[in-house]
Amino acid sequence: MADGKAGGTKGGEALLFLTDEQLRKGIEAMFFAYRGFTADPDRILEKHGYGRAHHRALHFISRAPGTNVNNLLGILGVTKQSLNRVLRTLIEDGLVESRVGVQDKRERHLYLTEKGKVLESEIAEVQRARMRAAYREAGHEAVSGFRQVLEAMMDPDQAAFFNALSGKEE
Amino acid sequence: MADGKAGGTKGGEALLFLTDEQLRKGIEAMFFAYRGFTADPDRILEKHGYGRAHHRALHFISRAPGTNVNNLLGILGVTKQSLNRVLRTLIEDGLVESRVGVQDKRERHLYLTEKGKVLESEIAEVQRARMRAAYREAGHEAVSGFRQVLEAMMDPDQAAFFNALSGKEE
DNA sequence: CTTGGAATGTCAACAACACTGACTTAAACT
DNA sequence: AGTTTAAGTCAGTGTTGTTGACATTCCAAG
Numbered sequence: 001m002a003d004g005k006a007g008g009t010k011g012g013e014a015l016l017f018l019t020d021e022q023l024r025k026g027i028e029a030m031f032f033a034y035r036g037f038t039a040d041p042d043r044i045l046e047k048h049g050y051g052r053a054h055h056r057a058l059h060f061i062s063r064a065p066g067t068n069v070n071n072l073l074g075i076l077g078v079t080k081q082s083l084n085r086v087l088r089t090l091i092e093d094g095l096v097e098s099r100v101g102v103q104d105k106r107e108r109h110l111y112l113t114e115k116g117k118v119l120e121s122e123i124a125e126v127q128r129a130r131m132r133a134a135y136r137e138a139g140h141e142a143v144s145g146f147r148q149v150l151e152a153m154m155d156p157d158q159a160a161f162f163n164a165l166s167g168k169e170e
Numbered sequence: 171m172a173d174g175k176a177g178g179t180k181g182g183e184a185l186l187f188l189t190d191e192q193l194r195k196g197i198e199a200m201f202f203a204y205r206g207f208t209a210d211p212d213r214i215l216e217k218h219g220y221g222r223a224h225h226r227a228l229h230f231i232s233r234a235p236g237t238n239v240n241n242l243l244g245i246l247g248v249t250k251q252s253l254n255r256v257l258r259t260l261i262e263d264g265l266v267e268s269r270v271g272v273q274d275k276r277e278r279h280l281y282l283t284e285k286g287k288v289l290e291s292e293i294a295e296v297q298r299a300r301m302r303a304a305y306r307e308a309g310h311e312a313v314s315g316f317r318q319v320l321e322a323m324m325d326p327d328q329a330a331f332f333n334a335l336s337g338k339e340e
Numbered sequence: 341c342t343t344g345g346a347a348t349g350t351c352a353a354c355a356a357c358a359c360t361g362a363c364t365t366a367a368a369c370t
Numbered sequence: 371a372g373t374t375t376a377a378g379t380c381a382g383t384g385t386t387g388t389t390g391a392c393a394t395t396c397c398a399a400g
Contacts, residue, residue, distance in 0.1 A: 016309070020298060053357065250350085276396065350392080351391085353388105359383075
């Protein structure tokens with residue numbers, strides 16, 4: 001390990017020859033791009049006194065209205081206590097509504113209120129705008145490659161959530 | 171804004187037609203992939219009582235040995251004080267060495283010690299391994315597209331740092 | 341040569357958000 | 371009746387970010 005240019009030859013596969021340097025560039029690209037990815041939402045959230053955790057909750061509740069807390073926990077990959085702090089403020093501020101389950105009264109189903117939808121849309125739009133610009137600049141082929149690499153980079157359990165969400169409307 | 175499927179038509183460009191749904195999937199892919207991206211390093215860091223901030227410092231000092239604090243500040247995009255706390259522990263633990271500048275004694279030049287290089291290499295290798303696997307699974311064309319989209323997603327000033335680092339050895 | 345401003349880096353205190361662990365409440369299952 | 375599951379709460383801790391105040395060094399104007 002860490003022997004300079006020899007990286008990527010371990011598996012003995014001839015298909016794709018990857019130097020450590022190429023991989024490092026991919027890693028750094030991921031780092032810098034993710035900062036750009038979160039920059040616009042962060043600016044809007046800050047005005048409202050919220051953080052990224054609030055955005056993530058809003059996004060996935062918007063994506064899967066009526067989801068329960070347990071499911072959201074799995075998607076977000078945080079602890080119950082951590083999510084609860086965020087969810088409580090969103091409910092207090094009237095952005096999220098929590099309804100007791102009909103079939104199973106232990107469950108709480110989460111929905112965005114009108115006010116919550118407004119903020120979620122505002123954030124989603126600036127984030128889409130950046131993604132749209134990047135997609136257009138890179139071109140159609142690139143977009144496909146981008147998605148393929150990202151999906152291959154996910155942990156299998158995370159990928160399961162991703163596919164469950166994506167499958168609904170494509 | 172937020173009018174369902176009409177997103178992407180604003181610019182009136184015919185080249186790439188992007189629905190809000192396609193963009194949302196890209197956004198979510200970015201979210202889940204970044205978690206995978208940081209998962210392996212996080213496991214190693216935890217064993218040593220470090221966090222992501224320590225990794226970022228180690229990575230960029232390794233990448234640009236002898237860099238000063240100000241430059242590192244620009245790359246990492248955090249405040250001086252925040253970086254300093256991390257740097258102090260790394261220096262105390264003997265992973266990083268801080269040398270007073272020769273020409274300008276206000277500057278501190280940063281280097282990894284042997285011990286620092288060992289940890290940095292260990293983390294870099296697991297991160298490269300995941301990137302390598304993802305690249306191989308996605309294929310050559312996809313890798314190129316992946317990089318193009320990421321670069322287009324960066325803020326211009328962040329992209330400047332990225333290019334400055336990348337330009338050195340490709 | 342001195343003085344004052346700019347640049348570099350450090351120290352202290354505080355806020356946000358994640359975590360663990362222990363516990364309660366309510367409903368469902370067996 | 372007893373166990374499990376879903377959700378929420380309380381207390382404590384750690385990392386990482388922030389602002390504000392401060393020390394040191396350099397440089398240039400007077």
